[in-house]
Amino acid sequence: MTLEEKVIEIIMEQLGVTKEECRPEAAFIDDLGADSLDLVELIMEMEENFGIQISDDELEKIRTIQDVIDFLRSKGVE
Amino acid sequence: MKRRVVVTGIGALTPVGNTIQESWAALCEGKSGIGPLTKFDCAVFETRIAGELKGFDPLRHVNKKELRRYDDFIIYSLAAADLAMEDAGLSTAEKDGQRAGVIIGSAIGGLTTMEKAKENIMAGGPRKMSPFDIPAALANLAAGHVSIRYGLKGPIHCPVAACASGTYGVGDAFRIVREGYADIMVAGGVDAAITPLGVGGFNAMRALSRRNDEPQRASRPFDRDRDGFVMAEGCTLLVLEEMSRALERGARIYAEVAGYGVTSDAFHMAAPPPGHEGASRCMAAALADAAMEPSEVDYVNAHGTSTPLNDTYEIQALRRVFGDAIGRVSISSTKSMTGHMLGAAGAAEAAFCVMAITDGVVPPTINLDHPDDEFSGLDLVPHRSRRREVRAAMTNTFGFGGANAVLIFKRFEE
Numbered sequence: 001m002t003l004e005e006k007v008i009e010i011i012m013e014q015l016g017v018t019k020e021e022c023r024p025e026a027a028f029i030d031d032l033g034a035d036s037l038d039l040v041e042l043i044m045e046m047e048e049n050f051g052i053q054i055s056d057d058e059l060e061k062i063r064t065i066q067d068v069i070d071f072l073r074s075k076g077v078e
Numbered sequence: 079m080k081r082r083v084v085v086t087g088i089g090a091l092t093p094v095g096n097t098i099q100e101s102w103a104a105l106c107e108g109k110s111g112i113g114p115l116t117k118f119d120c121a122v123f124e125t126r127i128a129g130e131l132k133g134f135d136p137l138r139h140v141n142k143k144e145l146r147r148y149d150d151f152i153i154y155s156l157a158a159a160d161l162a163m164e165d166a167g168l169s170t171a172e173k174d175g176q177r178a179g180v181i182i183g184s185a186i187g188g189l190t191t192m193e194k195a196k197e198n199i200m201a202g203g204p205r206k207m208s209p210f211d212i213p214a215a216l217a218n219l220a221a222g223h224v225s226i227r228y229g230l231k232g233p234i235h236c237p238v239a240a241c242a243s244g245t246y247g248v249g250d251a252f253r254i255v256r257e258g259y260a261d262i263m264v265a266g267g268v269d270a271a272i273t274p275l276g277v278g279g280f281n282a283m284r285a286l287s288r289r290n291d292e293p294q295r296a297s298r299p300f301d302r303d304r305d306g307f308v309m310a311e312g313c314t315l316l317v318l319e320e321m322s323r324a325l326e327r328g329a330r331i332y333a334e335v336a337g338y339g340v341t342s343d344a345f346h347m348a349a350p351p352p353g354h355e356g357a358s359r360c361m362a363a364a365l366a367d368a369a370m371e372p373s374e375v376d377y378v379n380a381h382g383t384s385t386p387l388n389d390t391y392e393i394q395a396l397r398r399v400f401g402d403a404i405g406r407v408s409i410s411s412t413k414s415m416t417g418h419m420l421g422a423a424g425a426a427e428a429a430f431c432v433m434a435i436t437d438g439v440v441p442p443t444i445n446l447d448h449p450d451d452e453f454s455g456l457d458l459v460p461h462r463s464r465r466r467e468v469r470a471a472m473t474n475t476f477g478f479g480g481a482n483a484v485l486i487f488k489r490f491e492e
Contacts, residue, residue, distance in 0.1 A: 016143040037209040041147075044208065053205075 003078060007069055010049060014042045024066040050077045083255045084490055086329040087166025087317030088429045089158035092416050093129035093310050097161060101416075101426075102433045105441040106463040110294035110415050112308050117272045125286040127293040128272045129310025129417030147210040148223070149188030150270035154313035154422075155220035156227060159264055163228060166317040167329060168262075170228055179232035179260045180221045181251045182315065183243030183267040185421035185477070187217030190273050220268050224315075232260040238421075240477030241381070243267045244314065245424030249338035249485055251318050256335075261320045266425030268313035277309060283348065285385060297418075298445035299382035299411035300389050300453050307383040310417030314425040316432075325492070333432045336470060336488040337368025343480030350476060353398075354391035357381075357474065360482040361399045368486045370470060373403040375486065377440050377471040379427045382411025383418055392474065393453055408440040408466060410459040415444055424475040424483060431471035431487050440464050 001009075008022045017032050028034040034042070039062070043054050046068065052075045054062075062068055088098040093111025095101030104111070115128040131154075136145055139157040148156075159180075163169070191214040198206040213219050218236035225234050233254050237246035244267020251265030280286050287306040289296035297308040324331055341363060343356035350357065365372060381392055389411075397404050412430050419426055434440055446460040470488040477483075 014143070016141055037213075040209040044205075047205075 003072060004069055006049070007065065007072070010045050011042065011065065014038070014045055022065060024069070025064055027064045046072070052077065081256050081258060082321035083252050083318050083335045084321050084324050085316050085332040085335065085432050085487070086319045086324050087162045087168070088314070088332065088432065089161030089165060090312070090314040090426060090429055091131055091134060091154050091158055092312045092314070092419065092426055093131060094415055096131070096134050098165070098429055098433065102430065105412055105415055105430065106439055108415065108442050108444050108462055110444060111310070112293045112296055112417050114293060115272065115277070118274055120277065123277055124281050124288050125277055125309070126290045127287070127296055127308060128277070129308055129419070130272060131311060147214060149191040149214040151184055151188055151268045151313070152214065152220050152223050154270055155182050155268045155315070156223055158266065158268070158313040158315040159224040159228065162264060162315040162317050168317065174261060175229040175231040177232055177260050178230045178262040179234055179251070179254065180224045180230045180264040181233070181235045181237065181247045182220040182224065182265070183237040183239065183247035183421050183425070184217040184220060185238065185240045185243050185269050186271040186276065188215035189271045189276055191215045193273055193275055224264060228264070230264065233263070239481040239483065240479055241418065241420055242424055242475040242477035242481045242483040243421035244426065245428065245473065245475040245483035245485055246340070248316055248318070248425055248428050249340065249483055252335045252338050255318050255320050261323050263318045264315050265318055266313065266315035267421040267423070269420035269422050270311045271420060272309055272311050280309060287384065295445050297384045297414050299380065299384045299414050299443055300393070300449055300458050301446050302448045302450045304384045304386060304389065306385055307413065308417035310419045312419040312422045312426060314422055314429050316425065316429060331490045333435045333487045334490045335485070336370065337364045337366070337486040339363030339367055339484045341482045343482065345480055348478045349387060350391045352391065354395040354476070356480060356482050357392060357395035357476055358398045360484045361395065361472065361474065364472065364484040364486050365399070368488070370486065372400040375407055375470045375472050376466065376468045377431065377434050378407055378409045379431050379471065379473040380409050380411045381474040381476050382413050382443065384411070384413060388476065390450070390452060392476070393456070405455060408457045408459050408464070410441055410443040412441050414446070424473065427473045427475070428485050428487070431473045434468045434471050435487055435489050438465055438467055440466055440468065
C-alpha cells in the first residue's frame with residue numbers, strides 16, 4: 001500500500017467520507033465536512049499509524065489531503 | 079387558566095424491549111429482562127448480573143463515525159428520540175424549533191468514556207486523550223445531540239438527580255410547557271452505567287443484589303428475600319405537547335400529565351429517613367399540583383428498588399398519603415422486570431403509567447413470592463398483570479442525595 005493509499009484509508013474511516021471525495025486537493029474543513037475537533041482526532045490517528053508527532057503549529061498548516069502527505073514525507077515517512 | 083399538557087409520543091429502550099410497545103408487552107407478560115452481565119469481564123465482581131439492552135442496533139440511529147465518538151448514553155438518547163418523534167408523528171420541529179425543547183436527565187453521564195480516557199492518559203499521556211472525550215462524557219450532551227438532530231431551539235436541560243433524574247426530566251418539561259415557555263418538549267432520562275466503575279461503586283455501597291445464580295429472580299421488590307437492586311441501562315423519552323396544539327394537528331393523545339411534585343429529604347447522602355417523610359410530602363405535592371384526591375389514583379408505579387430500606391419506607395410513606403384509599407390502589411414495581419435503569423428509570427416508569435392508563439392494565443411485581451409482613455393488606459399485583467380501569471397513575475422515584483420526584487398522569491378528556 002502506498003503512503004497516499006494509507007492516508008486516504010485513514011481519512012475515509014475517521015471522517016466517514018468516500019474514496020471519490022478524497023482527492024489530493026480536497027480541504028478537510030471546506031470539502032470533507034470536518035470541524036476542528038475532527039482534525040485533531042485525524043492527526044492523532046496519523047501519529048498512531050506512522051509513529052510520529054505533529055505539533056499544534058504544524059497542525060495549523062494542514063488544510064488538504066496533499067498537505068498531510070507532504071508533511072508525512074517531510075518527516076521521512078514513506 | 080393553566081395550559082394543559084399531553085403525552086403524544088413515547089420512545090423507549092429498556093432491558094425488556096427496544097420500543098415502548100415491545101417493553102410494555104413484555105411487562106404485561108411478567109417477563110424479566112435481567113441476565114448475566116456481558117458488557118465487561120465481571121468475573122471478579124460480587125455482582126455479575128444486570129439488565130442490559132438486547133438486540134439493539136445502534137447503526138439504525140447513528141453512523142459509524144458517531145458510533146465511535148459518542149458514549150452509549152448519547153446513542154441511546156438519539157435512538158429513543160427517533161422513536162418518540164416518529165411515534166408522535168413529528169419528523170422535525172423545524173417550523174416550531176424555538177417553541178420546542180429537550181430535557182434528558184442522567185444520573186451518571188458518559189462513564190464508559192471517562193474510564194477509557196483514564197486508561198489512555200495513564201498509558202500514553204495527555205496527548206492520547208481524544209478531543210471527543212469531554213463531549214462524550216458530559217451528561218447534558220444527550221439533550222445537546224437530540225436538539226441538534228431535531229432542531230429543538232427552545233429550553234434545553236439535563237437534571238442530574240441520581241435515580242430520580244428521568245422523573246425530573248419529564249416533570250420539569252411538563253412545567254415548562256404548562257407555564258408557556260415552550261409548546262413541545264422531548265423529555266425523559268437515560269443511563270448506560272453498566273461499567274466496572276458503575277457496578278464496582280454500587281457494590282461497594284452494598285446496594286446491588288448478589289443473586290448471581292438466578293438473574294431473573296434477583297430483582298424482587300417487597301419480597302422478604304430481597305437483597306438489593308439490579309443495575310440496568312436504557313433510555314425513555316416522552317413527547318409532551320400543549321393540548322390545543324396536539325388537538326389541532328390531530329395527534330394521538332396517550333394521556334394527560336396531571337401533576338408533579340419534588341421534595342428533598344435533607345437527611346443522608348444515600349439512605350432515606352425512616353418512614354420517608356420526604357417521599358410522602360412529595361406524593362402529596364404531586365396530588366395537590368394535580369388537584370386530585372388519593373382515591374382518584376388507581377395505580378402507583380412504585381420506586382420499589384428491591385433494596386431492604388427503600389421498599390419498607392416507601393410503603394410507609396404511601397400508607398400515610400393514601401390513608402383508607404391504600405386498599406384499593408394497585409401498587410407494583412416494574413423494576414422487578416427491568417431492573418433499575420438509574421436516570422432512565424423515572425422516565426420509563428412514567429411511560430409505563432401512561433400505558434397502564436391507555437390499555438387499562440396494571441403491570442405486575444414479579445418474584446413477589448413472600449411479601450414482607452409489613453406489606454399486608456396491599457395490592458402489590460404479584461406475578462401477573464391484571465386488567466383494571468386506570469383513571470390516573472402515579473410514579474415515584476427517590477434518588478441519592480435525598481432527591482424525590484413524583485409524577486401523576488390521568489386519562490385524557492377534552
